[in-house]
Each structure stands twice: as structure tokens, then as C-alpha cells.
Amino acid sequence: MATTLTAPGTATTTNRPATPPGRRTGGVRAAATSTLLWVYAAVAILPLLTMVLNSFRTNQELVSEPLGLPAEPSLAAYQEAWIEASFSTYFWNSIVVTVGSVALSTVVSLLAAYALARSRSRLMGALEQVFVSGLMMPVFLMIVPIFYLLDSIGMVSTRTGLVLVYAAVSIPFSVFVLGTFFRQLPGELEEAARIDGAGPLRMFWSVMLPLVRPAVATVVVFRFVPIWNDFFYPLILVRDRTRYTLPVGLTTFFGEYQTSWSTLFAGLVIATLPLVVLFLLATKQIISGLTAGMGK
Amino acid sequence: MTGPTAEETSPSAGHRRPPLTAALPTGTALVFLLPAALLFGFFVLYPMVTALTYSLYSWRGTSQESFVGLGNFVTLFTAEPYATQVPRAFAHNLLLFAGSMVVQNSVGLLLAVVLHRRRRFKRLFQVLYTMPYLVSPLVIGYLWSLLLSPLFGPVNALLKTVGLDALALPWLGNPTTALWVVVLVTAWQWVGFPLLLYGAALGGLDHSLEEAAELDGASARQRFWHITLPLLTPIIGTVSVLTFIFSMEAFPIPYALGGSTGSPAGATDVMSLLFYRTAFQSGSSNAIGTSSAIAILLFLVIFGLSIAFNKWFRRAERRLF
Numbered sequence: 001m002a003t004t005l006t007a008p009g010t011a012t013t014t015n016r017p018a019t020p021p022g023r024r025t026g027g028v029r030a031a032a033t034s035t036l037l038w039v040y041a042a043v044a045i046l047p048l049l050t051m052v053l054n055s056f057r058t059n060q061e062l063v064s065e066p067l068g069l070p071a072e073p074s075l076a077a078y079q080e081a082w083i084e085a086s087f088s089t090y091f092w093n094s095i096v097v098t099v100g101s102v103a104l105s106t107v108v109s110l111l112a113a114y115a116l117a118r119s120r121s122r123l124m125g126a127l128e129q130v131f132v133s134g135l136m137m138p139v140f141l142m143i144v145p146i147f148y149l150l151d152s153i154g155m156v157s158t159r160t161g162l163v164l165v166y167a168a169v170s171i172p173f174s175v176f177v178l179g180t181f182f183r184q185l186p187g188e189l190e191e192a193a194r195i196d197g198a199g200p201l202r203m204f205w206s207v208m209l210p211l212v213r214p215a216v217a218t219v220v221v222f223r224f225v226p227i228w229n230d231f232f233y234p235l236i237l238v239r240d241r242t243r244y245t246l247p248v249g250l251t252t253f254f255g256e257y258q259t260s261w262s263t264l265f266a267g268l269v270i271a272t273l274p275l276v277v278l279f280l281l282a283t284k285q286i287i288s289g290l291t292a293g294m295g296k
Numbered sequence: 297m298t299g300p301t302a303e304e305t306s307p308s309a310g311h312r313r314p315p316l317t318a319a320l321p322t323g324t325a326l327v328f329l330l331p332a333a334l335l336f337g338f339f340v341l342y343p344m345v346t347a348l349t350y351s352l353y354s355w356r357g358t359s360q361e362s363f364v365g366l367g368n369f370v371t372l373f374t375a376e377p378y379a380t381q382v383p384r385a386f387a388h389n390l391l392l393f394a395g396s397m398v399v400q401n402s403v404g405l406l407l408a409v410v411l412h413r414r415r416r417f418k419r420l421f422q423v424l425y426t427m428p429y430l431v432s433p434l435v436i437g438y439l440w441s442l443l444l445s446p447l448f449g450p451v452n453a454l455l456k457t458v459g460l461d462a463l464a465l466p467w468l469g470n471p472t473t474a475l476w477v478v479v480l481v482t483a484w485q486w487v488g489f490p491l492l493l494y495g496a497a498l499g500g501l502d503h504s505l506e507e508a509a510e511l512d513g514a515s516a517r518q519r520f521w522h523i524t525l526p527l528l529t530p531i532i533g534t535v536s537v538l539t540f541i542f543s544m545e546a547f548p549i550p551y552a553l554g555g556s557t558g559s560p561a562g563a564t565d566v567m568s569l570l571f572y573r574t575a576f577q578s579g580s581s582n583a584i585g586t587s588s589a590i591a592i593l594l595f596l597v598i599f600g601l602s603i604a605f606n607k608w609f610r611r612a613e614r615r616l617f
Contacts, residue, residue: 033410037417040407041424044487048427050450051439066453108332115328118320127329134340138545138598140571140591144350144584145343148358168339171332200324229432231548236576247434247548254438254552264442268435275430283423 051272055265062261077266085257087270089242090249095274096159097245098228101166102220108167109174109219110212114204116175117182118190128179134172143236150237157240165233170223177222181215182208221282225275246271351588356581368582368589378574378586384562385570386597388475392566393543395479396486401535403483404490405528409520411491412498422495426488433485437552440481444468468553471563478564482549486542490535497531498524526616533609537602544598547572567594 054062055077056070081087116128146165147156155161185208193207231247238244244252250271257263320328351368354361372378411421428436443451444467452464467473501524509519547568550558556573558565567590574580575587 033414036410037407037414037421040403041421043484044425044428047439047443047484048431050443054442054450063448066448066450067457105335108335111328112332115320115325119322119325121322121325123322124325124329127333130341131332131336134336136599136602137340137344138591138595140545140568141347141595142340142343144575144588144591145346146339149339149343164335165339168335171336171340175332200320200328204328225430229434231432231434231551247432250434250438251551261442261445261448264438268439268442271435272431275432279423279427279430 051265051268055262055269057262059260059262077260077262078270080260080263081253081266081270085253085263085267086241086244086249087246087253087267090244090246091270093159093243094228094245097162097166097234098224100159100163101170101227102223104163105167105170105174105223106216106219109171109178110209110216111204112171113175113178114182114208117179118187128175131172131175134169135176137169137172139169139232143232147236157238157243159243162234162237162245165237166227166230170227174219174223177219178212178215181212185211217282221278224278228274347588347591350584351592353585354582355584358584364585368585369593371582371586372589372593381562381565381570382567382590385558385565385567388558388564388566389544389546391475392479392482392546393540395476396483396539396543397536399480400483400486401490401532401539404487404535405494405532407487408491408494408498409524411495422488422492425491428485429488431485433548434552436481436485437549440477441468441553444477469560471560474554474560474563478546478550478553481553482543482546485549486539490539493531493535494528497528501527529609529613529616533606533613536609537605540605541598541602544594 053070056073056075057068058074058076061068061071112131116124116131150156150158150161150165155164189207189211190203193203198206229247230245231251234245234248235251238248241252250267253267254264257267350360352363352365354364354367372382407421407425411418414421443449446452446466446469451467455461455464465473467477505527506519506523509523514522545568546566550564550566550569551572554560554564554569556569556577558569571587571590571594574590575583578586580586
């Protein structure tokens with residue numbers, strides 16, 4: 001915490017040289033900026049590193065040496081979290097719900113975005129406005145009615161219910177990003193396909209879809225992360241422990257394993273692991289996608 | 297469903313040459329749109345509309361009783377515990393916003409500016425700074441509650457090691473420090489977000505103005521304050537509005553750090569926690585009516601102030617250019 005506050009302080013010194021940029025001050029300034037960047041890198045990464053390292057230690061080690069490294073790395077904490085604390089169940093539920101809802105929302109959003117991008121009717125323009133307005137809708141406003149809606153169709157505490165809700169709330173973002181991409185594609189491609197006798201569905205599937213693959217990757221990554229991390233919907237829509245996703249599982253787990261600290265750390269690592277894998281697979285997509293449509 | 301009639305149905309008769317994009321006939325387009333429209337209508341639009349009606353009725357458990365107009369909203373400001381908790385939670389949200397603006401956005405801007413001119417390790421730094429942002433906010437909240445634990449917490453151990461024993465406090469147990477922990481942990485997690493947005497904006501700027509100023513002898517600091525910063529006004533506006541929205545909706549980090557009651561003593565209570573307690577934990581017979589009123593109120597504040605912010609930044613932009 002304290003180090004976070006030192007960052008701006010270091011900064012003022014980097015901006016300080018009031019002399020015009022000469023060759024002599026250049027070296028000093030470069031060293032100062034390098035220091036700043038590495039210091040903040042430590043601030044950003046050390047807490048996460050501590051989480052991983054402490055998950056391989058035992059409770060006694062944690063108490064006697066809070067700053068130590070794992071002396072004899074142990075997987076006991078993982079075993080306890082995975083088996084006894086039901087993380088295997090939560091993990092599987094999270095995978096099913098996240099993959100299912102991202103797949104569903106991507107497919108329906110692709111069709112919708114294509115239709116909206118390639119139609120010039122006024123009705124479709126109005127419908128697009130309705131979709132995009134969804135970007136502004138806060139979850140608190142919808143959650144109680146959604147709960148009763150799911151209840152009335154018998155889908156509270158089901159993974160299908162969560163999949164449908166997540167897919168629906170993902171539509172505004174996905175339609176927005178995919179629509180932007182479809183609009184950039186030249187219409188001649190479809191005209192050529194049409195002359196060759198392709199119908200709308202074939203045109204969409206064989207001509208357009210391969211071309212928007214980068215946008216699809218962006219949408220998939222960008223819906224995967226928040227849905228995997230989300231906690232509010234399942235907290236309210238899932239009442240049955242065997243259907244908990246990882247974040248909801250974490251809240252009960254933190255109540256029950258209060259003093260089993262290394263197990264708690266292991267649980268946090270398990271909840272984060274798939275994101276690290278995703279990050280390694282799609283760093284570029286994530287970095288460029290974070291700024292997609294907002295950089296202007 | 298054959299394509300070639302598309303041009304005739306499209307309202308582009310005024311164009312001299314046929315438009316480049318081949319339009320879909322409206323019928324086909326509607327078929328393509330149907331699955332998304334159904335999902336969105338059922339699980340987003342319908343709940344939105346019903347939420348509004350929920351807030352205007354009194355409830356007995358799950359059954360709607362009678363139309364009370366703005367009665368539920370009046371309750372929020374006149375009946376306990378709401379009359380105390382609503383203003384307190386709202387003030388905490390505003391403080392979270394102010395803290396995020398000062399800490400997270402200025403650190404993000406600073407790092408983006410420093411990183412902008414750099415070639416070595418630029419991508420590595422971006423990745424490192426973005427890591428906390430990708431981890432679930434709930435995980436981040438729990439992680440810091442462990443790191444700050446007075447029993448074994450590495451943070452206090454570190455403070456003692458470097459001789460700052462006076463700072464080794466029970467950070468989350470003390471009402472005055474707990475809210476600042478929420479602010480700083482939120483800022484720590486989010487720094488990567490403004491950093492990347494500012495980075496993208498800096499990459500898109502026309503640097504000829506700065507170079508001209510450099511030739512005229514302006515110092516690095518003068519160039520930053522008088523040229524770069526004003527040029528960034530639009531993106532600063534966007535980031536501010538988004539920060540405002542996120543601060544108003546903050547839920548997982550306060551929940552992980554202070555539980556659903558905003559402990560200690562309500563010091564970390566925010567609007568979303570209040571909503572959650574009212575709707576699902578209060579046991580009040582009118583839980584649905586009151587909680588819906590809180591949700592509507594929160595929505596109106598977010599929506600109204602976001603629009604006001606946007607307008608204000610637009611005007612600031614126009615004054616500058």
C-alpha cells in the first residue's frame with residue numbers, strides 16, 4: 001500500500017529537470033523513468049506473487065515467517081481446497097457457465113451484428129440503438145426481476161439459467177464490437193458471392209465469418225474475463241451449493257476456512273488460474289481489446 | 297430470400313453510384329436478429345421495465361400489493377435504517393470516486409506518459425500493470441484482506457522490517473483506515489485500465505505541436521502541462537465518466553474487505569451493499585419495493601451525472617480548441 005503512494009513522488013522527480021532536453025540530462029532522466037517503471041511493476045506484481053508463493057506454504061510457516069519463501073513447497077493446501085472445500089465442483093460449474101454463455105452470446109451477436117451492419121432499414125437502426133443502450137444498464141436494476149423471471153421458469157440455481165442471463169447481458173458489447181468490424185468490410189465481397197449464387201446464410205458463414213475472426217477473438221476474450229470473474233449474478237441466482245461458481249464458492253469458503261490461510265491462498269490461485277492461461281494465449285488481444293472502441 | 301432486390305428496397309436512391317455495401321433485405325435481417333432480440337428482450341429489457349414498476353408498489357413478500365407512487369423513495373430518506381445508511385453509503389461511493397480519480401487515474405496517466413516514449417520492455421510493463429485488472433475483483437479483495445491480516449499479514453511484517461512499526465496497524469479493523477484500504481485496493485487493481493486508454497490516446501496524438509514547442513525552448517514539464525494534457529482532454533473525460541460509473545457500482549471489493557454489512561461499523565458500506573442487504577437479507581416484508589427504489593435511485597444518479605460530466609468535458613474541449 002505504502003509503495004503505491006510513493007509512485008507519484010518518484011514521478012515528480014522525473015518531470016523535474018527544467019533545463020531544455022539536453023544530452024547530459026537525458027541519461028539521468030532515463031534512469032529515473034526506468035526506476036519508476038520497475039518500482040511500479042513490483043507494486044503491481046508482488047501481491048499476486050505473494051498469493052502464489054503462500055499457497056505452497058503451511059500455516060505454521062506463514063505465522064512464523066510472514067515474508068518467507070516456501071521452504072519445502074507443498075501442495076497440501078491445493079489438495080484441501082480442491083477436494084475438501086469442493087473447488088473441483090465450483091471450477092467445473094464456472095467452466096460450463098462461462099464457456100456456454102460466451103459461445104451462445106457470440107453466435108447470436110454475430111448474426112445480429114451482421115444484420116445490423118448490412119441492413120439500411122430505419123427499423124434496424126432503431127433496434128441497434130436499443131441494443132447499444134444495454135451498455136449502460138446497471139446490474140442492480142435488473143437483478144430482482146431476473147430472479148423472479150428465472151424462478152417462474154424453474155431456472156433458479158441452474159447453470160442454464162446463468163448461461164441465458166450472461167449471454168443476454170453480453171449482447172450489447174458483442175454486437176457493438178462485431179458491428180464495427182462488419183462495417184469495415186467491403187460490400188463487394190458479398191456482391192461477388194451473390195453473383196456466384198450464395199444466399200444470405202451461406203454469405204454470412206463462408207464469406208464474412210472468416211474475415212471477422214480477429215473481432216470474434218476479441219469478443220470471446222472480453223466476455224470470458226468478466227463472466228468468469230463475476231460474482232453478483234450467481235450470488236443471487238444460485239441457491240444450491242452444488243451449482244456455485246468459483247466466486248460464490250470463495251465467499252462461503254472464506255467463512256469456513258478462516259484460519260487455514262494457505263488453503264485460502266490456494267483457493268484464490270485456483271480461481272485465477274484459467275485467466276492466466278487465457279492471458280498467455282491472448283495477451284495481444286487483451287491489450288488491444290481493452291482499448292477497442294474507447295481510444296478515441 | 298434472393299439478394300439482388302436489396303438495392304431497390306434500400307433508401308439510397310439519391311446516390312449516383314450503387315452503394316458499396318450490399319444491403320440485406322429487411323426480412324432476412326430480422327431473421328438474423330431474432331435470437332439476440334429474444335434473449336435481450338427476455339433477460340434485459342423486460343427486467344428493466346419491471347424494475348421500474350416494482351419500485352412504485354408496496355410489497356408483501358413476493359406479492360405486489362398496492363400502488364404507492366414515490367412512497368418507497370420517501371421511505372429511503374425518512375425511515376430508519378435507510379435514512380442513516382443511504383446518505384452514508386452514497387458519501388462512501390463519492391469518496392471512492394474521488395480517491396480513484398486522484399490515485400488510480402493520475403498514476404495511470406503518469407505511467408502511460410512515461411511508457412509512451414519507451415521502446416525497451418514496453419509490452420512487458422503493459423502486461424505487468426494490467427495483470428491485477430484481469431484478476432477477479434473478489435479475489436483481489438480477499439487477497440488484500442489476507443495480506444493485511446493483523447495475525448500473519450505480510451504487509452505489516454514488511455512495514456516492521458523496514459522500521460515503520462508505527463504503520464503496522466490493523467488496517468481493516470479500524471473504521472478510519474478501512475475505507476481508505478477499499479479506495480487504494482480498488483485503485484491498485486484498476487491502474488492498468490486508464491494506463492492502456494491513455495497509452496492508446498497518446499499513440500494517436502499528433503506530436504508536431506510538441507516538437508514545435510520543444511524547438512521554441514519549452515521544457516518537458518511545460519510541454520506536458522500546456523500541450524499534451526489539453527490534447528488528452530477528450531480521453532480524460534471518457535476515463536472520468538467510466539471511473540464514476542465503476543465507483544458507483546463497486547461491489548466485490550467492498551464485499552470481500554468488509555462483508556455485506558460494510559464492517560467495521562458500516563465504515564466500508566456502499567450503495568450496492570445496501571441494495572444487496574435490503575433486497576436479500578433485510579427480511580423486511582417490503583424488501584422488493586424498497587430495494588427496487590434504491591436501484592432506481594442509483595441508476596438515476598449514475599445516468600444523470602454521467603451525462604452532466606460528458607457535457608462538461610465537451611464544453612471544456614470546445615473552449616480549448
